[in-house]
Amino acid sequence: MTTDPDTSQIDWAAFATSLSPVPVITEPALVKQKSRDFYWYSPILKEKLHGKFGDLVAVPRNEADVILTAQACVSAKVPLTVRGAGTGNYGQAMPLFGGVILETTSLDKxxxxxxxxxxxxxxxxxxxxxxxxxxxxxxxxxxxxxxxxxxxxxxxxxxxxxxxxxxxxxxxxxxxxxxxxxxxxxxxxxxxxxxxxxxxxxxxxxxxxxxxxxxxxxxxxAHDWSDLIVAFDDFMAAMRFA
Ligand SMILES: Cc1cc2nc3c(=O)[nH]c(=O)nc-3n(C[C@H](O)[C@H](O)[C@H](O)COP(=O)(O)OP(=O)(O)OC[C@H]3O[C@@H](n4cnc5c(N)ncnc54)[C@H](O)[C@@H]3O)c2cc1C
Missing domain, CATH: 3.30.465.10 (Uridine Diphospho-n-acetylenolpyruvylglucosamine Reductase; domain 3)
Known part of the structure; x- marks a missing residue:
């Protein structure tokens, strides 16, 4: 049997320091913003995931930073949620039990x-x-x-x-x-x-x-793409066009 992770006893200021030199975000409004994806497209997930936030965001600059963050989370039994841009729309990037959001956007080469x-x-x-x-x-x-x-x-x-x-x-x-x-x-x-x-x-x-x-x-x-939206009156007309 597994139990839900409990991070209520974690000293987050000390934990953030332990991640040094990995850049971290602790500002609550930013942490909240980076704890969300597009889950709210679903009325069911909107209700279930409302109020789920991480405790801090780590922004690794390289693989060594990723390993350091992973090790710190494993050692302290802190949940880690990976996040790219947070455009997933099924709540995949939502931290269910708080913890660390690991944002990958500085690994960009x-x-x-x-x-x-x-x-x-x-x-x-x-x-x-x-x-x-x-x-x-x-x-x-x-x-x-x-x-x-x-x-x-x-x-x-x-x-x-x-x-x-x-x-x-x-x-x-x-x-x-x-x-x-x-x-x-x-x-x-x-x-x-x-x-x-x-x-x-x-x-x-x-x-x-x-x-x-x-x-x-x-x-x-490579193509020179032109983005267009084409509307049809019925489904079969759209299929014939496709
Ligand atoms: C309006 C809209 C349209 C969309 N259209 C499409 C579409 O046409 N096709 C499509 O496939 N999807 C679509 N999506 C879903 C989503 O946008 C895409 O799948 C997008 O590529 C996710 O990228 P992201 O960087 O935002 O990932 P995130 O939302 O940040 O993460 C998505 C999932 O991947 C995990 N993750 C992120 N980075 C890593 C990593 N480095 N290692 C391990 N796990 C990681 C996260 O934990 C999460 O579970 C759409 C979403 C929206 C809101």
Whole structure:
């Protein structure tokens, strides 16, 4: 039998100090803001998750910071919730029992691009990735409609597909992800590189079994996209158009 985590006895000021040199946010209004995703789209989740907040936000600058944060949470039995941009709309990035929000947005570098494949840090925003790839003639194979704000780690951990999926399939399809690097919540935390079918262990797992720090993804040829909304009077007309 498992019991819900109880963080009522934690001295949060001391805990924040123990995370040094990892940048932390303790300002209550900001912590509240970064404890929310788009759960409130659902009337059921809106009621259930109302008032759930983390106690502080850690913003790691590199993998060493991620490991330090994970180790501190494991040692103190503090829950850790991973967050990219918080655009998930099923409450996936909501801290159910308080604790630390680990925000990945400072892990934002493309590490390399070779022959239509890239290795990228998890907190890079999709729009920034495509802007950097474009001069080389590449872009992400697919993106969600939250492309302007969402991170690549959040997309893989919490999303499924989007624009590009008619051509390239969904994230869950074989070949859509070439590799994932994960920091686990073991004591001590481990670093695992997942390849092949093992990728599915962390793909779309909502960060429940590890913190993705790097991803290897195949790319597609860059397009000059024009965003349009086209409306039809009935469903079959829309299908014929598609
Ligand atoms: C209006 C709207 C439209 C959307 N359209 C689409 C769409 O077209 N296609 C689609 O697939 N989704 C869509 N979504 C859902 C969501 O926006 C996307 O899945 C987005 O890619 C999530 O990225 P994020 O950085 O905001 O992740 P977050 O919301 O921050 O996180 C999502 C989940 O991933 C986990 N997570 C984040 N980063 C990591 C990491 N580095 N390691 C481990 N776990 C991590 C979080 O804990 C959470 O469980 C939409 C949402 C909204 C509100």
């Amino acid at each position: 493309i590490l390399w691009v070779r022959k239509g494949v890239m290795r990228v840090q998890a907190g890079a925003r999709l729009k920034d990735i495509d802007a950097q790839l474009r001069p080389q003639g590449w872009e992400l194979r697919m993106h969600p409609s939250t492309k302007r704000t969402a991170t690549i780690g959040g997309f893989v951990a919490g999303g499924s597909g989007g624009v590009g999926s008619i051509t390239f399939g969904q994230l869950r399809d074989r070949g859509s992800i070439h590799g994932l690097r994960i920091v686990t919540m073991n004591d001590p935390p481990e670093i695992i590189e997942l390849r092949g079918d093992d990728i599915q262990k962390a793909n779309h797992a909502y960060g429940t079994n590890g913190i993705i720090t790097e991803l290897e993804l195949p790319l597609g040829p």
